[in-house]
Amino acid sequence: MNGFAKRAELIREKIKKTVLEMLKTWEPRKIRIADIAAEARVSQVTIYNYFGSKESLLREAFKDYMEKSFADFEAFIATGPTMKEIVQYSLFYDKEAIHAYSPDFFREFLVDDREMYEYMERIYRDRAMPLVVRFIEEGKKRGEISSKLSTPTLVMYFNMFKDQSKTILDMAQQSGDPEAFVEEIIRLFYYGVCGEDR
Structure with missing residues (x-):
């Protein structure tokens, strides 16, 4: 992975992490791209470029949450x-x-x-x-x-x-x-x- 791709991936992860933090206090339907951009300190255009829509971003963030939860559970089961x-x-x-x-x-x-x-x-x-x-x-x-x-x-x-x-x-x-x-x-x-x- 080259430098540009690494930076892009870091930005994507930062945005998804921001969304998961926001979802602790916000209802999913009420979150706007503008709110996410402000919290993540990126432009709205960046979010649209990486995710296409708010719905796609929320889905990706939730999938990350579920994958981590399941991986943690699998690690626990392995004990x-x-x-x-x-x-x-x-x-x-x-x-x-x-x-x-x-x-x-x-x-x-x-x-x-x-x-x-x-x-x-x-x-x-x-x-x-x-x-x-x-x-x-x-x-x-x-x-x-x-x-x-x-x-x-x-x-x-x-x-x-x-x-x-x-x-x-x-x-x-x-x-x-x-x-x-x-x-x-x-x-x-x-x-x-x-x-x-x-």
């Missing part, structure tokens, strides 16, 4: 955690994400934007699901997941939660305490209605 540690990690991640970004942020990208929805479906199908199946099989071997439950049934259970993501995001926002709501949902997911680790 060989227990199922309980995986749930705790997920809980911590979800609480951090909800603290940093509003449910509107996730709803707009994961539910309302068809292109991003399809992108997330590919990530889930091609990368996340193989990990889920592996978690299940390893969890059964360690006795952390009931051997009476088949892997296809457990995958269906995971998919039920995923398919209700819009409802969960709406309810988290309406609850008045999104972090506590997410903690309860994950506890319900892992422990069921008995609500305790046995």
